[in-house]
Amino acid sequence: DRIALALVVLFSIQALLNYAQTYLLSAVGERVVAGLRQELFGRLLVMPPGFFAERRTGELTSRLTTDIGLLQGVLSHQVAEFSRQILALVGGVILLTLMQPRLTLTALGVVPLVVGSALFFGRRLRRVTTSVQDKVADATAAAEEAFSQIRTVQSFVQEPAERQRYGDRIRESVRAALVRAQIRGVFFGVLTFSTFVGIVIVLWQGGLLVLEGQLTPGELVQFLLYTITIAAAIGALASFFSSYQEAVGAAQRVFEILETNPSITDPKLPVDLPAGTRGSVSFEGVSFRYSRDPDLPWTLEQIDLTCAPGEVVALVGPSGGGKTTLVSLLPRFWDPDRGRVLLDGIDIRSLRLADLRGAIGIVPQDPALFSGSVRENIAYARPGASLEEVESAARAAHAHEFIERLPAGYETLVGERGVKLSGGQRQRVAIARAILKDPRILILDEATSSLDTESERLIEDAMAKLLVGRTTLIIAHRLSTVRRADRLVVLDRGRIVEEGTHGELLELRGLYARLYQRQFREDEPAVEVIAGRD
Template identity: 40%
Template sequence: MSKSQKRSSSLQPLLPFWNHLRKYRLAMSLAILALLSAAGLTLLLPNIVRGMIDNGFATEQTDIIKTHFWLLLGLLTALAAASALRYYTVMWLGERVVADIRAQVFDHVLHLSLPFFDKERSGEILSRLTADTTQIKSAIGASASQALRNLVLFIGAIAMMIFTSPGLASLVLGAIPLIVIPLILFGRQVRMRSHSAQETLASSAAFAGEMIGHIRSVQSFTQESATADNFKRATERAFQAAKNSIGARALLTFLAICIIGTSILAVLWIGINRVMEGNLSGGELGQFFLYSVFAAGSLASLSEVWGEMTLAAGAAERLAQLLTTQADIQSPNANALALPPKLSGKIEFQNACFSYQPASKQIALEDISATIKPGETIAIVGPSGAGKSTLFSLISRFYDLKDGKILIDDLDITQLDLKGLRSQIALVPQDPAIFAGTIQENIAFGDSNASFEAIQKAAQTAAAEGFIQELEHGYETTIGERGITLSGGQKQRIAIARAILKDAPILLLDEATSALDADSEAEVQSALKTLMEGRTTLVIAHRLSTVQDADRVLVMDKGKIIEQGTHSELVKQNGLYAHLASLQLSSSSLEV
């Protein structure tokens, strides 16, 4: 998703979002009816003023003046009601449609492949989801209705000006191009600067999100001041861009008022002369003047609203870029192979090769061939960067191989339905994902339809029931973002309970006990053994005890399987595994 460096010069990018509006035809119809009513009532005002001047003030008939005042009061009351209804309906539409758009965008983002997230900053994505959709809400909820209202007022005012005084109206119509062309030309500069302000703001928001996400590291390395200074510079750049945009808009406003105001005064001067010559009544001049003010005000508002709409069009363009981004990893379009109702859990790698950058010569995995039998426990060991975690990502098909195949129950995973494949795999990562919510909700992430009894049983099996019951609200205890209030062992046991609840036949376990204290490690190891029973299990091992319990060991180095066998067999070979075993498989050389 690349940044758009130019401003949208048309409103075409907004058209795809019309489908969201079409779902709410009743609200749209009500909004348009209220809008047209308000515009029509506004256009009646000058007629009443004309009648008051010509039939009341000119003849000094108090009853006529009072009648016209009551007419004005009734008309203003009706205008207020129509305007209030218009405001409510268009703002409701804006909020409703943007809520739908945000849901659509978020759903789309969730289904994008990991390579997309490897390249994009999360803050930039969030900016699209929040700032850009807010810009569209402004367009749908306010700008669009203002544009339609002002267009109706402008056309109606021009028509009434022609009806009132064709001669004066011809002067106004001749001056319109002189008014509009400079505003349009200068408006382009305003929109370009506004676009730049949006981009710099998105960049500063992305930086802030990244730093807050790594707040522990920021504070651990005492980088608070340096980070704050960097953000201050980013916000200063955003301020300067916004200042340039504001300055340009202020100058545009100045030009609009000067050009339009001068035009109105010129027409008024000509009109006064015609009244003095007896060619126009005072009421007609008053009526014409009000209509010219309506027309000029509508024209100025249309210029401003056009700027807001093109800003929204730019936001829509960026959202469209995101929505048209296709997932690199997808289920087969047709003829997807069906997994058997009960998966045995056999996994086979056939000459698997993979690189994170397709055009790069740096290979993450090279010519991997191995067969894992159903129910077998395989320990994977090797130095950092050997490709162990990559192996896990490929089994779950977060990435596709460059060459070779991965088979599950003799079925090529690229030919399987993606959700069906991943539903058969449970992952317990080294750093488990804990979400801001209750403990029950976090465990239920493994199966959102699970009953409380099933959740509780999973927690008991994972040796998590004890510490959960000690918490103030038990399973309903709310934990902070990323489980900040829990210990490492507690988070690990919640992740294990989640995997137990999922009850998948294939388990991918990135053993995370090396960073735990002795008591927590013993509890987690016990829970892991329970979890591994009857499942095909691949373990990225950091502990010698885990490797010794495995049926076989795969030793990886530089993206290749260089040794495989049982613990005792590999020790006798006196190769890399024997060296790592002598270090108790817990040194930094084994970290993922």
């Protein structure tokens, strides 16, 4: 009875220790993985737009999910099993050595073969796993692209083509995964063969020792049982090693991002942006190209432009002339290859990014809304803004009326990328967001391109009030909407070719005059966005 009770207590303690070991190691692994995910996501957030232009969203998402998922499996689950098997292996070898040192050396003779095969196949597993993860990322990117463009896919009846494209990516990932499975299969086959060879040798050598009277049959059976226990531990460790190598392959893709330094960062010794920023903007000898190839033409070349505080400057010209690229240099989405950009006489590269971008409000051509509520999207500019402040900004943008008609008002969810709102509604929400931010400098990139005539009438007064006292850069192809700006700057092929007021440029009878006359003939007169400017 005492022996039975002692065994129950012993096994209970073992169970508790196993629980503690599994939980603690898993908790540490989960926290490490969570920290790694946050670190990777944080690193991606500070990458400039050029980084994302060269990579697909689905590929980056795959690194956050699939790649780190492989690491999670090893760190959270298999580390505990690894530690248990190490203890079993070490303990078994010690017991065997105490029982029969000579036979133990015989049993361990297969270890070099096991270690050698592990190293040989491990390197190949790592490379193949990286390839598998790349193929999975390609499939994820294809799916993400199809979902994000679902209206285009369906309107052109391209569902079969997208299914085929995704299927091709999946088949490529399966082929790579099968290569990995073959390597794993050969590895475990070699491991199994080595283990059984070791057991057979132990049985043969042990039988000779029994015949010589150096070992009893019972001791041989006991030795074989311990040997099988060690073999099982070696098999489990080999499985862990295989998973570890696969995790290393995934980790390489993760650390490729973590070790990539963003090309646009805060300066080491930043200059404080004065509280009373006037909003003077200057481009001095600015040249820029997206490609690093020096043989390709400049996207912008020798741009010299100064915007006085509170001045409204319209950038016009043919598509591809460099208008959007020019204003993208101001918030440092890109840095010029030559020249510099100044804010109140300070080189913007000497300012903290948060200070610089905090002084700039942007209403893009295609407003970017998040999948939260209307209120959350407007308050994105100032997360702590009250409902009253949000409503005030919405009223100024003439968005309050349509928001109130939504099912849940300001708490209505707009869907991913704002798909539940019309183009004009999304643009008015974006304008309200810019109003709430109350920036010193405004960038309006085709800010009314999605509004009908009535909507333009509604926001004309709001925009005029918003622009007062703010330095504003407006990009528009609809020339009638900017003809009352303080100054128009005409860009063509990356150069400033004309500059002046609407009337002055018409008198020049140059590029602007030709563009204006062409649009005036083709379109009905559009409502002017900017009022109160003579």
